[in-house]
Amino acid sequence: MILAIEDLTVSHGEKKIVDKVSLTIDKGEWFALVGQSGSGKTMLSQAIGQLLGTNLRASGRIMYQGDNVLEYPKEKMNQLRGKAISYIFQDYHGSFTPFLTIQQHMEEYLQTHGVHQKTQRKEMMKEAMESVGLEASFAKRYSFQLSGGQLQRASIALALLLEPDILIADEATTALDSVSAHRILSLLQDLQQKKGCAILFITHDWRHVVRYSDKIAVMKDGKIIETGTKQKLVHQPEHAYTKQLIQAAPTLPMRIREVSKS
Amino acid sequence: MTVIEIHNLKKSYNPGKLAVNDVSLTIQKGESLGLVGESGCGKSTLARCLLGVEKMDDGSIVYNDAPIAHANRKQLRNYRRNVQTVFQNPTASLNPKLKIKDSLIDPYLQFKDDLQLKHFHFTSKQDFVQQLLETVELPKELADRYPHELSGGQKQRVTIARAISIEPNLIVLDEPTASLDVLSQGAILELLGSLQQTLGMSYLFISHDLAAVYQLCQRIAVMRDGELLDMFRKEDIYHTSRHDYTKELIDIF
Numbered sequence: 001m002i003l004a005i006e007d008l009t010v011s012h013g014e015k016k017i018v019d020k021v022s023l024t025i026d027k028g029e030w031f032a033l034v035g036q037s038g039s040g041k042t043m044l045s046q047a048i049g050q051l052l053g054t055n056l057r058a059s060g061r062i063m064y065q066g067d068n069v070l071e072y073p074k075e076k077m078n079q080l081r082g083k084a085i086s087y088i089f090q091d092y093h094g095s096f097t098p099f100l101t102i103q104q105h106m107e108e109y110l111q112t113h114g115v116h117q118k119t120q121r122k123e124m125m126k127e128a129m130e131s132v133g134l135e136a137s138f139a140k141r142y143s144f145q146l147s148g149g150q151l152q153r154a155s156i157a158l159a160l161l162l163e164p165d166i167l168i169a170d171e172a173t174t175a176l177d178s179v180s181a182h183r184i185l186s187l188l189q190d191l192q193q194k195k196g197c198a199i200l201f202i203t204h205d206w207r208h209v210v211r212y213s214d215k216i217a218v219m220k221d222g223k224i225i226e227t228g229t230k231q232k233l234v235h236q237p238e239h240a241y242t243k244q245l246i247q248a249a250p251t252l253p254m255r256i257r258e259v260s261k262s
Numbered sequence: 263m264t265v266i267e268i269h270n271l272k273k274s275y276n277p278g279k280l281a282v283n284d285v286s287l288t289i290q291k292g293e294s295l296g297l298v299g300e301s302g303c304g305k306s307t308l309a310r311c312l313l314g315v316e317k318m319d320d321g322s323i324v325y326n327d328a329p330i331a332h333a334n335r336k337q338l339r340n341y342r343r344n345v346q347t348v349f350q351n352p353t354a355s356l357n358p359k360l361k362i363k364d365s366l367i368d369p370y371l372q373f374k375d376d377l378q379l380k381h382f383h384f385t386s387k388q389d390f391v392q393q394l395l396e397t398v399e400l401p402k403e404l405a406d407r408y409p410h411e412l413s414g415g416q417k418q419r420v421t422i423a424r425a426i427s428i429e430p431n432l433i434v435l436d437e438p439t440a441s442l443d444v445l446s447q448g449a450i451l452e453l454l455g456s457l458q459q460t461l462g463m464s465y466l467f468i469s470h471d472l473a474a475v476y477q478l479c480q481r482i483a484v485m486r487d488g489e490l491l492d493m494f495r496k497e498d499i500y501h502t503s504r505h506d507y508t509k510e511l512i513d514i515f
Contacts, residue, residue, distance in 0.1 A: 037443045148301065177301040177470035182514040204444040207473070207515065248448035250473040252499065252515045 002027045002165050002198050003048070003085075008060035010043045010052065010222075017043045017056070019222040025166065025215075028196045030189070032213035032230075034203060034245060040222040041202045045168050048200075049081045050074075064165075083113045086159040090171035092151040095158075096143035102154050103139040106161060113162055128157040131194075132187060149180035153187070160191060166198045173208070185212055206249040210234055218242050263291040265431050265464045266312070266345070271321035273307050281307045283488035284321075289432060294458065294465040296475030298511065299485035305468045308485075309434050312466070313347055343373050346425040350437035352417035356409040362420055363391045363405040369428045379429055381461055394423040398453060415446030419453065426457060432464045439474060451477055473515040484508050 003025045010018035018040045025031045035041045047058040050072070061068045069080065081087075089095050096105060106125045115121050129136050132153040143151055152172060159167055169188070173181035189212055192199055201213060209216055210230070217227040218241065226239040237243050266289045273282040282304040289295050299305045310316035312323060314330070322329045325341050333341060346369075349355050356365050367387050370377070384390040391405050398419040409417055418438060425433050435454070439447040455478055458465060469475050475482055476496060484492040484507065492505035499512065 036445055178472070178514060179300040179470060179511065206444070245444065248445045250448070250451065250471070250477045252473050252476055252512065 001025070002064070003200075004061075004063040005044070005048075006061040006063065008044065008047060008058065008062060010040070010047055010056055010058045012056055017222055018047070018058075020060070021219075021222075021224050023217055023224060023227065025198050025200060027165070028192070028198055029214045030192065030199045030201055030212055032201045032203060032209045032216045033219055034206065034209055034216060035219035036204060036245075039219045041219050042170055044219070045087075045170050045200060045202055048168065049085055049087060050077045051087075079113075082109060082164075083162045084165050085168065086162070086164040086166075087168045087170065088152070088155050088159050088172045090174045092148060092155050092175065093143060095155045096151070098143060101140055101142055102146075102158075105158060106139070109158060109161055124161060128161050129154075131160070131191060132157045148176050149184065152176060152180075152184050156184070156188065156191070160195065160197070163195050164197055166200060167192075168200045168202070170202045171204070172201075174203070174205075181208070188212075206245050207251060218245065265289050265291050265325075267324040268308075268312065269322045269324065271308065271311060271323070272319045273304075273311055273316065274319055280304075280488045282311065282318075285485070285488075285490045286321075287483055287490065287493065289464050289466060291431070292458070292462050292464055293481065294467055294479040296479035296482040297466060297468045297485060298470065298472050298475050298482060300470060303485045304488040305485050306436055309347075309436050309466065309468055313345060313434060314342070339373075340376070343369075343377070343428055344431040345434065346428070346430040346432070347434040347436065348418070348421050348425050348438045350440045352414060352421050352441070353409065355421045356417060358409055360408075361405070362395075362407050362409070362412070363388075365409075365420065366391050366394050366405075366424050366427060369424060373428050377428060381429060382427070390427075394427055397426070397457070398423040413446075414442050415450065418442060418446070418450055422450075422453065422457070426461060426463070429461065430463055432466065435465055435467045435469075437469055438467075439471075440469070447474070454478055471515075472511050484511065 001024050005021060005023050008018055008021045009016055021044060033041050046052050048062055052058055058070055062070050069077065103125060107121060110121045110124060125139060126136055129139055134150060134153050138146065146154060173184050176184065185208060203209060213230050216230055216233045217224050218239065220241050226233065226242050233242060237246060268285060268287050271282055271285045272280055274280045285308060297305045307316065311318040322331060328337060330338065330341055367390065370390065382390060382393055384393055392402050395402055395404060400416060400419050404412065439450050442450060451474060467475055467478055476499065479496060481495055483490055484505065486507055492508045494504065
């Protein structure tokens with residue numbers, strides 16, 4: 001187990017946006033958190049890294065290496081975030097400062113987390129760009145000089161730079177077209193297998209869930225309504241809402257494919 | 263019967279690179295043609311040329327056996343009425359200062375002098391608005407609301423109701439579900455399918471989502487880098503003669 005969320009509640013005044021949610025993420029697994037807009041999945045993910053706005057209050061426990069990270073002071077959380085727990089977001093443009101190049105982002109990232117040797121930083125940056133299939137020269141560019149798919153690759157390179165234990169991907173491919181999305185997710189799967197980090201994969205697209213995840217939790221109105229292995233939730237969903245989500249995602253008929261192949 | 267023919271359409275924004283490169287296709291009466299491709303493949307540019315909001319560099323668009331490039335004012339007006347559109351972003355498609363009922367009735371007011379509706383019969387503007395809302399399964403109370411009071415899915419239903427209000431022959435659907443929540447996406451696809459059955463218009467459904475296109479369309483065209491690579495009937499999607507790129511797309515879903 002790498003991360004355990006116990007009775008997490010995120011509230012905005014009296015209103016509970018996340019309501020007593022518990023889940024555990026094991027080492028190296030792809031954990032999908034599925035739900036509609038407004039179900040609270042983003043709030044849950046932001047509570048983990050203490051990224052919630054000041055108007056929101058998180059209670060309960062988020063256990064990482066025996067500590068409740070909800071209680072971490074700001075400085076300690078800063079140490080953890082980026083190094084042990086990192087994020088990629090839906091809005092890839094917002095993930096970058098427009099007046100810094102990709103390389104400058106990486107420099108800052110590495111220096112903040114204590115990689116002081118310049119040659120080492122250079123080597124790590126080169127490797128990171130290669131690992132996501134971007135030319136080294138792209139590091140010299142500004143974020144607006146890259147396409148959406150390229151930029152999301154760059155943000156993955158950045159997020160995996162320090163080999164975190166868990167990567168939180170919050171609707172990371174929602175803003176991309178389905179072809180680029182697929183390429184990004186395959187890349188993420190490769191990197192996950194190489195580096196062994198766990199992924200908390202937040203999405204509303206059931207098709208991505210079916211393809212990539214090991215474990216699934218379905219969230220509705222701030223509560224986890226069903227959770228289990230992929231096999232169980234895909235083939236024997238119990239909750240009506242889970243069935244509804246499965247049906248809503250259009251798919252190609254599988255059986256015809258098999259027939260025409262033979 | 264053919265509703266629209268596109269012949270050798272070319273459009274370029276940057277010298278040396280064609281956004282749409284020599285694309286020809288036809289849409290039959292009452293059919294849904296899906297146009298699939300990645301971001302930047304030229305599918306929206308093609309649609310914009312079709313709608314006349316973008317000027318094509320070369321080629322021709324033929325409607326009712328007449329090229330629209332040579333159409334007179336009256337013919338062009340008739341074309342504009344008969345080719346309607348639904349865009350990806352419903353918020354940007356509705357005037358924020360107009361109540362839903364005023365947005366809905368606007369196309370009718372524009373075209374009412376030369377309009378003979380077959381499906382919709384109404385006694386008053388108010389009655390028409392109510393019927394339109396009912397057709398897209400929205401509650402009647404929404405007529406007096408403003409767009410910001412509606413959800414994304416509801417707003418997209420309004421833009422669909424507006425597009426069908428003057429009973430066009432063709433609706434260009436440019437990623438109509440892309441900005442919607444997953445459950446709304448499925449519902450909008452279903453609504454579009456059933457509207458086509460009742461009203462009988464044709465669709466050009468543009469999307470990067472092959473599975474969504476498969477659900478709604480009878481024929482599917484695939485574009486990449488401005489070129490039309492593949493065109494097939496839905497039943498033939500797994501046929502061995504499919505282009506390698508189409509097979510790649512199929513593997514994603």
